[in-house]
Amino acid sequence: GGAWTFGSSLDDGVEHFMSRGNVIVVKINYRVGPLGFLSTGDNVLPGNYGLKDQRLAIQWIKQNIDRFGGDPEKIVLLGFGTGGSSVHLHLMHKDMEKLVKGGISISGTATSPFAVQSSGHELAFQYAKKLGCDKLKTSIKLKECLKKMPADNLVSGIKYLQVFEYGNFGAFSPVIESPDSEKPFLTEFPIETIRSGRSAQVPWLASYTTENGIYNAALLLKRSSNGRAKIEELKSRWNELAPYFFSYPYFWKRSERDNHSRKLKQQYLGYRNFSVENYFDVQRMFTNELYKNGVEAALDAHRKYGDSPVYAYVYDNPAQKSFAQLLSRQKNLFLGTGMGDDYYLMFSNPLRNPLRVDEKISSVRLVKMVEQFAQAGNFSYENCVFPDNRGKRNFQLLAIKRTYCKVMEAKYLPDIVSKNLPRSPLISY
Template sequence: MTDKSIRIALLCLGAAATFADPLLVELPHGRLRGRDNKGYYSYESIPYAEPPVGELRFEAPQPYSQQWKETTFDASQPPVLCMQWSQFIEHADKLTGSEDCLTVSVYRPKSSNRSTFSVIVLIHGGCFMFGGAVENGHEPLMASANVIVVKISYRLGPLGFVSTGDGALPGNFGLKDQRLALHWIKQNIARFGGEPENILVLGFSSGAAAVHLQLLQQEFRQLAKVAVSISGNALNPWIVLKSGRRRAFELGRMVGCGLLSDSAELKKCLKTKDAAQLVRAVREFLVFDYVPFTPFGPVVETVDASEPFLTQHPIDIIKSGKFAQVPWLVSYTQEDGTYNAALLLAKQANGRELIEELNSRWYELAPHFLFYSKKTIEEMDNYSRDLRQEYLGNRNFSLENYLNVQRMFTDVLFRNDTIRSIELHGKYGKSPVYGYVYDNPANQGSGHWLSKRNNVSFGSGHWDDFFLIFDNPVRHPLRSDEKIISKNLIRMIESFVQSENGTLTYDNCVLRDNVAQEQLKLLSIKRNSCEVLQVR
């Protein structure tokens, strides 16, 4: 039987199941039952991998192998968070989630007009440290009723990314989870009425960078048709980390493994520790609050690693041209640096803003905020001085000069490498590469949430556009202009996955493909307009 005939058979089976009972779905593991949510059906917490516990901790994920022979799997329960030290928890103990969390959740709109749908796969953000599928609302996409949404849960923090830089403990387990989940979706989404040839993978922030990292794997071409990275990409300085080995052994020391030097011994010891103990140790790697926001994240693995994910730096992969040639959209907001520059405006116990501490601690704290390192202390200090002079001149760090600091964060952490990624893909790639910049400040954005104050105009910050696609209470209520933009953004990504030639439009504006172009062109999305802008 050919792949095409298999798909037709699965679609027929799915249509028959939908007609009989849309809540029941047959998988290779057995039957599952979802939930009716008025305007859509949900099938949540479906395992795609064996629980990564015990001897499977710190290993590449293993495909789920259990069978539901005598029972129907209950797919009506929302996905649990993967165990994490969450910035979203405001009290002192920020631990939440479970180590057994490798699931996908599927959401299918009700429609009398169609039996199959294109598919939007979400890889959630959270600095590779926290966040989860359940925190990103799918209701706006369900209301549109044109696509199936699938959300992936993957390992985070030290459980997902601790690495000794060798084959014994290579790291990138969370990225390998995502890769396995994408395979699961490709193989099984037709059973839910999804079209496996029309899959768009979308991510925000670290999820956006993860989408880019997945795209840099040549096999991604068989897993997805198009990709979207909102406010993040693999070249951002906080994505591919250095000094992972030193951090891994320090984690071992903190949890009682002693002063080890052998990676295999460290891994053996870490497997015996309570997961909560390992995750709580994250706080010891933070200078203050949640800085640096990615103490554990992706690394370049050695080629002898078992099932390696990333064995070259993303820049080298792009320049080689050996990555998946699929259309890619990447973006940033005008003031993406609200994350996490706005922390500097939070009031301290003495009533002063934290930003004033930078006047005496800039050389100490800047590398933690902005993720840079140099060979010598002198080089570090020179770079820190250059940054300060470029964005502040001779002025002090203060509330009055905060927006200059935020611009620094935007450029260094987000904007500059978005432009560079588009340039490199345009030069070395063959598939379309598009970009947009979002500039429409929210009434309540990330800057307000992080600083706990409403008397500052932060501009268009981190997540202002993403939460118009995937809903979040922090953005409620939406203004009338934001409701229109939300519909336009959703229509844009829906048309992107359904397009036959990878073209992309927003409202009445056509985004420009930057492949083989001397001048980059990005779409600027504002409150009541859009226009194509030339960059540099």
């Protein structure tokens, strides 16, 4: 994870997996930010370097993991956030059938709006200008200018693209590469690849949490210098900020962006305005538009056009200590089950320690679920066997709750809001 911009293999611990002794965990480092994803939209700087790093690492693992006691026939890719999108993007390559047994995408898919842009040309020239490479007319000149720049300046310059807190911190992302690029990683949008049957036919598991948008929305609860919550700023800046919040396509015209922003506000808030009292409706907007809808679109395409098993779960067990509290700078806020509340039970993080008793139980069950996914055809969480979505008219998924799990069938992926959470602290501003 890390919005294509930050994060490394040092971030998350592997104790939950390694203590059981059933799998080998291999972490992959790859280029991020402008070094990993800046693209001029042609064969001069085609982009997707971070994904190409990942692919080289996967190939290396396939060729060498047996020397470390691993089984090269049971390699499973697992990622979180943009790591989840990365997993899914690799499955857009047919030859992945020869490299991996399957993939698990947690809170991120190739169909998430933040996963792929049609081109990075405009952003590349905008970025170069902010770094002092001004009045450039060709990609070659841009590349020459950036190559003369100290690496620290090239990377840290992303701060010039931030428009709201760390809004647009994931400005650089995978792109559709020019057809004349050498060994392109991505030449069409993933939904097209899936529908055409050109994706790898291996088992894939996707997930989201009931309030997946917490990471993004919690920032709105921080207080400005005037003491008011930042969500109030959206009253006057919504059309300006929404395109960055929701990764609108770069090629959209101003009128298209404004029109879509108005529709989003109407859909989730009606005629109400942005305020602390309406925060949970805004959080739901982030959850659906950035995460849940992407999972639903991918599952729908895979179940209709794919020949391999496709599974899903929704997780609803809010953490007592979460990153949302850190982002909002409010220690006593409980905003629901947010992004990572399941992932950080598989891969440990100091911020989440110590785990509650029920979280320790869930941790063991989630790790065992991943082990079963790698080992066998059928897998489960506790006693709930994951149903396959292939050819099914309605979505089949597992709902994982604090004390139980259940198999669900639904026409649309459920948009669940936890009802047992204390929400009054938000009204106390």
